[in-house]
Amino acid sequence: MQNTIRQLAELVKGTILGDEDLVVHGARTLHDAQPGDITFVENEKNAPGLQHSQASAAIVPPKLPVNGKTLIQVADPLMAFAAVFRHLHGLRACQPIGIHARADVHSSVQIGANPSIHPYACIGEATVIGARCHIHCGAIVGKNCRLGDDVVLYPNVVLYDDVVLGDRVIIHANSTIGADGFGYRFQNGRHVKVPQLSNVIIGSDVEIGACATVDRGAFAPTRIGDGTKIDNLVQVAHNCQIGKHNILAAQTGVGGSSSTESYVTMGGQVGVTDHVHVGQGTMIGAKSGITHDTGPNARLFGIPARPLRDSSRVLASMEKLPQMRRDLLRILKYLGLKDEPPSEPAA
């Protein structure tokens, strides 16, 4: 597909600077763009990249210096570029397909307007599903679940019984919501399963990546707050209470009964032990291990995690450790002191 700059500027309601009859064939990033492509500059920081880009045209924010390329000025270049990208690549929103004959939907299920229930999806007894939901191929929804409007379950997602999802929840392929929490008691030389009888309640506008797991609570729900985004391969254990608008990056794990307030951010491969509370706005660096409650707006890093400033100082000192050790031995020798410790320290 190809379009003139005039057509694309109309699509995104932008202002043209340059040749409105210029024809573009593709939409690519600054680095990948070729002659004949349109690209975009998200903000002034990225503007220098436009000088070196081979793109013929660019979608830019207002007030960006002009450099000879044809420009379309818009308030939000990223979202405008996404619209142009979809248009030029012929991407369309999925149309509702109804309930496919090869889906297995229990007769008691209630489904809202314009559903898309794909082949080999299963929906269990007494489940209620909102309007315009997409339940993709092989996705399994248990009994007595409640899904809001505009929910998307990608292929092979599994919701166990009693899971509750708000509106506009997106769950990516092969994720599992509501499996039994990892709860055992040690009795007579065996680990005896503690029944996991509650459920999972997920707020609106939550997105969960692929191959992620959120376990059901033992006797009270595991909860994930509105607007929280969870990446691939993340584990949220039973009884967790994850706050609103959190970011949990890939392969992070949160232990049982732990909780977070709003606007918490965790980098990749973070671990949070069980029964800790993470305060509002706390940011946790990748690979850190959280072992204690944190106050609000903490910046933490390390295993175990310390305030980022302390961790950075310790890390800087660690680099000097071999030299410190040599200096110490030199001083001991200079002073004629013995290398051995005088005695075992108190524990």
Add this chain to the structure above:
Amino acid sequence: MQNTIRQLAELVKGTILGDEDLVVHGARTLHDAQPGDITFVENEKNAPGLQHSQASAAIVPPKLPVNGKTLIQVADPLMAFAAVFRHLHGLRACQPIGIHARADVHSSVQIGANPSIHPYACIGEATVIGARCHIHCGAIVGKNCRLGDDVVLYPNVVLYDDVVLGDRVIIHANSTIGADGFGYRFQNGRHVKVPQLSNVIIGSDVEIGACATVDRGAFAPTRIGDGTKIDNLVQVAHNCQIGKHNILAAQTGVGGSSSTESYVTMGGQVGVTDHVHVGQGTMIGAKSGITHDTGPNARLFGIPARPLRDSSRVLASMEKLPQMRRDLLRILKYLGLKDEPPSEPAA
């Protein structure tokens, strides 16, 4: 559903202290309970929480001091509470559904009494399945597998060919048992696949979480011992010999050909390198990296893991590192010694 304390005490064979005609409507934990709820106290340590709970009644162990609430005394309050919870919330055990017409079961498959084979499950040639197994929607069982009695495979579990499961094994959704081990040889600039021809043998009473992976052995089985419990997103590599009654918490990974004895416990996100042996009763702290064989009953922590006592001392000293460095520079200056190391140390 609502019940009198008398009815619930009969259900759990408990002794009533207080108002046997009291009516309760819900079962909630100490913290969540509202007036009209019954809660539970697992042991004396949790007893103070009962003072502050709004619950109207509680299931308690014998000899707990009475505080004015109506109590039901039982030997095992947790399991009694679970029974009451199920009863009040109308939870019932799954009834067998037989073999669903939309399941794909090879004609050579042998299946024991009272099966539940759900829609879109597949069971391959020559597989033998015990009595009372639940093979949930979309679960795939390969050829020539052997499943004991009372096995539960949750939706979209995949067993490759030749997998053997004992009795009462539970595998949660989207887990994969028996995929090829990660074995290659480097030849002529390419990684050439080493055939992974053996299988996985899992003992009785093993539970495996969601999105976990246990790889088949190359030429001898990967084994998991009786009673071992494996959490979500855990990786057990090819040829591993995991002992009995182990606990592997979420996102832990055990490398190829490693082995554990009985009663080993690993916290979350632990890594065990390949070809190591972990002794009986060893406990490994979260996020640790095991790089060497361990004796029995070790307590280990860190990357690489050291005895917990040593790791704790090192961690405590690390906190002091920036100050140690300042002190050292101060001493060097005081003594008129140069800051630079005299020479490169022997490696």
Add this chain to the structure above:
Amino acid sequence: MQNTIRQLAELVKGTILGDEDLVVHGARTLHDAQPGDITFVENEKNAPGLQHSQASAAIVPPKLPVNGKTLIQVADPLMAFAAVFRHLHGLRACQPIGIHARADVHSSVQIGANPSIHPYACIGEATVIGARCHIHCGAIVGKNCRLGDDVVLYPNVVLYDDVVLGDRVIIHANSTIGADGFGYRFQNGRHVKVPQLSNVIIGSDVEIGACATVDRGAFAPTRIGDGTKIDNLVQVAHNCQIGKHNILAAQTGVGGSSSTESYVTMGGQVGVTDHVHVGQGTMIGAKSGITHDTGPNARLFGIPARPLRDSSRVLASMEKLPQMRRDLLRILKYLGLKDEPPSEPAA
């Protein structure tokens, strides 16, 4: 099944030293072999194990000292043993099954010669599939995908729309290729999804383990180079450019827009932050965290990762930290200097 050494030597075109009429019943590793079994010795390093093995016969490389057992000499004992193992255990290559009536294949799909499309697999509109592909039970292939020849998708694998796979790609069960990248912008107190509109392009001879995730690019493809091998539970984020012949061991994660050159090796549970570049031939130790670009052929370890030699020195010094601290206090006391730091250091 049983065979004479003569029959097995013919199978692998080997040279017999010893009793060509010897009958063997099983194929097992050096350690597991019993009398009546044939085993193998991969190279001279493993030769001592043959002395202690109970095997009756062995497949060995040329020039290995003879020890009294019947031997079959071949150039590549591992692959010869694999062939004998398959033969004695009756393992056969999967025969093509055609397109199963219970698979859901869109009428527009093009499929090459001798396909195997198993029950409950789904293949979306406009997808093109090469010759001799195996799409196992419950595997879901989106719209507009392109699969080369001899591709194997194990059960419940999910390919989102537009995914491209080369020839001989193998993807193990429950893995997800092409889910949306984890991209949001923070606006007005909410994380707003950035459209993820591009795809994933995977080269030939790539193998991906179980429950692994490779996200689609935002506006340009995520790419994985020819011959790269990816283990279970690995995360490759959006826009990554993974080079050729890489090895990514289990539970490793590579952050968004990061890239690797050829022959990079990552141990288990490695984390690579976003937007870094890893040079050719770099080897990264298990559990390391890569935070900066690396040159070619680097050997790295630690969080954050340092050159292996430096990391080893720092680790060795850390062991001495408690003693260093005691020595330092002893010196301060000896010199009559105060323990407290004189002032806060410049940041």
